[in-house]
Amino acid sequence: MRHSSLNSLRFAAVPITVGAICLPVTAQAYVGPGAGLTAIGTLIALAAAILLAVVGFVWYPMKRMMRNRAERQDTRTAGSGDEGRRE
Template sequence: MTRLYILPLMAAFLILQPNLAAAYVGPGLGAGVLAAVLGVFAAIAMAVVALVWYPVKKLLRKRSAPVARAEQGQ
């Protein structure tokens, strides 16, 4: 019974162990990652603004259309 608990714990422990990486993270890579992250956030923000602005713009056009038609008729 205890073996059922020990094996998953040992597997999780081995998977979560940090491995040594012989890699250089220079300023170019850091700037690229930062630009990618900011690009994703900007795209999400623009999508939200577009989804909110379109109905508002449509509502404003509906309100101003009767006023404009009434002024043209006079």
């Protein structure tokens, strides 16, 4: 009988532990204006760095590829129109 009560205690301990971890705890801390502005500035700088990385690694190569494709298409269409015509 002792063995079954330990098993039931283990099964009850898991939800109790998870529930206790999920409960909000009041933080007894103060963030001053200097630290708060620094944290906000850091988050903005991080977001800008990620945005610029995406632009640098994705947008500019795609822009170059589209420009090269358009130039190739222009040379094909310009060359085919002048060959058949004589003045």
